[in-house]
């Protein structure tokens with residue numbers, strides 16, 4: 001996982017009133033935060049707002065950050081809660097948020113929203129298959145495969161036990177596999 | 189290991205999270221079970237596709253907007269253009285002068301020696317043409333400057349702040365230019 005050992009020092013400088021240190025932390029992690037949130041909400045403008053919300057909440061809660069843990073998992077915990085709150089406020093998607101055992105239900109998703117995003121994102125098979133997954137599955141796949149978080153780091157960031165991390169991750173990958181095979185991947 | 193147990197181990201294999209014993213068990217099973225081999229291939233294909241998920245860029249004003257929403261004044265990290273320019277100028281000047289001094293060192297030492305031989309006269313310009321006198325004087329001045337420059341260089345190397353080093357090196361270069369121009373003025377008037 002890409003985290004930086006001097007994050008804690010930067011947080012210390014922020015707490016001492018050095019706002020330039022916070023500017024550095026934003027620059028360091030904004031792409032990662034934005035990318036994972038975008039995977040979840042699939043709307044670039046919302047994702048940008050929510051990524052900003054994440055850093056604003058982080059700044060206000062900096063004194064509660066424990067430097068024993070990586071700053072980025074703490075930051076992703078805030079990003080996760082911010083994105084989930086946003087999705088919960090969106091009635092069309094709330095059903096698909098948190099039920100591990102529920103079967104995949106395509107009608108849970110806001111099709112118009114997804115269609116409009118499809119025009120912006122690339123049309124690769126992975127993206128098409130990802131688009132059919134519930135947000136929490138898209139999130140855990142991004143944390144594991146894009147951010148290269150370990151099970152324990154995901155557990156820390158999402159506030160769920162490692163056992164649940166494995167169940168969710170394995171289900172997400174199995175769903176991806178089924179979707180991609182349905183879509184004809186890897187193709188003739 | 190049966191196929192049911194292999195299901196979780198296959199995922200662990202994808203995530204590189206198995207210990208040695210588990211690794212041997214799942215590899216043995218996959219070798220002998222076409223169904224699990226196919227399952228592993230499919231999962232691996234998915235994982236490799238997911239590993240290529242791109243990172244997305246935020247809009248250019250992202251940091252500034254966060255600061256604005258926090259009610260904080262935003263000062264960009266980038267150093268102002270004039271500072272970068274001054275640093276670049278200082279650096280190139282000091283590199284130029286250090287190189288020039290090193291190249292001219294033997295000549296300068298000879299000049300200084302010659303000056304010492306003739307210093308009993310106190311006023312070489314009385315018996316020498318003015319340009320030769322000026323060259324001798326500048327030789328000695330350069331000799332002394334070199335000693336001073338060595339001291340300054342030592343101090344600069346000990347000082348850790350790069351902007352300070354650059355600023356002083358730039359200043360030194362300007363001083364050297366000034367001194368040289370003064371010493372060579374008699375020649376230009378010839």
Ligand SMILES: [Zn+2]
Pocket residue numbers: 190191194217221223224225
């Ligand atoms: Zn098997």
